[in-house]
Amino acid sequence: MNLQFILGNFALILFVAMVLTGIIWCLDVFYFARQRRVAADAALAAFDARNAKLTAEGIKVDNTSRQSIEAAILRQPTWIEYSGSFFPVIALVFILRSFLYEPFKIPSGSMVPTLMIGDLILVNKFTYGIRLPVLNQKVIDVNDPQRGDVMVFKYPEDMSQDYIKRVVGVPGDKITYANKRLSVNGKELAYAPLDDYLDDEKLVYHKQFTENLSEPPHRILNEPGKLTYNPDQVKNFPQHEACTYSAEQFTCVVPPGNYFMMGDNRDNSADSRYWGFVPNKNIVGKAFFVWMNFSSLKRIGSIH
Structure with missing residues (x-):
C-alpha cells in the first residue's frame, strides 16, 4: 500500500480519523473524565476543610470560588474536546458513505x-x-x-x-x-x-x-x-x-x-x-x- 493510494483513498483517511477520535473519546469517557473527577473531589475536599478551619477560627470565608475550582479541573483539554466533538460527526459520515450513499463528481x-x-x-x-x-x-x-x-x-x-x-x-x-x-x-x-x-x-x-x-x-x-x-x-x-x-x-x-x-x-x-x-x-x-x-x-x- 503506497502513499499515493492512501492519499487517494478518502474512505481510508476517514476510517483512520474515526478510529483515532473514537479512541480519544472512549479514553476520556472511561478514564480521563474519571481522573479529573477524582482530582476535582480531592481539591474540593481540601477547599472545604480549609474553609471549615477558617470558620472555626472565626474568619469569614468566601465560597464563591468553589464552583470555579471544580469547573477548571473538570474542563476537558482542548485536544480531547475537539476529538470528542468530531468523533460522532466523522462516524456518521463514515457509516453513511460506506454502507448507504456516497457522493461523486x-x-x-x-x-x-x-x-x-x-x-x-x-x-x-x-x-x-x-x-x-x-x-x-x-x-x-x-x-x-x-x-x-x-x-x-x-x-x-x-x-x-x-x-x-x-x-x-x-x-x-x-x-x-x-x-x-x-x-x-x-x-x-x-x-x-x-x-x-x-x-x-x-x-x-x-x-x-x-x-x-x-x-x-x-x-x-x-x-x-x-x-x-x-x-x-x-x-x-x-x-x-x-x-x-x-x-x-x-x-x-x-x-x-x-x-x-x-x-x-x-x-x-x-x-x-x-x-x-x-x-x-x-x-x-x-x-x-x-x-x-x-x-x-x-x-x-x-x-x-
Missing part, C-alpha cells in the same frame, strides 16, 4: 449525454451487496449488476481511482461491438436516431441514438469517421484471451465474476474495450441520482 465526458462534466451524483452502496469499508470485501449479497446499470467501480489498473461507466455485459454474456453497434449473446440491440447532440465545449455535433440495452432505453453518442475502437490503445489486460479483435469489431465473452463496461459517449470513452473487465471486488455501487450541477440546475434528477 463527474470529471470527464465519457458518459455524455447521460452524465455531464460537473454533475454531482449519489451512488447507492448497498444495492449490489454490503461490503466492508476500505477493504471493499462483500459480506452480504443483495443484487447483482444488471445490463444498463450506471455503475461506479475501482479502475482495475489503479484501485485509487473511481470510474463510472454503463454495464453492457454481465458474467457469461457474449459482447460484440461492430460498426458501432452492440450485440449481446448474438442479438443486435435496436437503435433509434435522435437529433444531433451539440458538444458545448468543443462546439461540434455528435450523432445521437437511443439504445435498448435495458428499459428504459438510454442515449448514446457516436462520432462519424472514428473507428469502432482504437487497436493501438488495447492493453494486455487480465483474461485478454476471452476477447477477439479484428479491424472492424471485437467480441468478448465476459468471464465469471466480471463485467464489461462502456461509456455512453462511445468514441470518447476509455472502457472495457481497452483495459478489460471489471471484477466483482472492484464494484463501488450504482449511480442513481444527480443532486447538483452548479452550471445547470436542470441537471438535477434520476439517472437512466
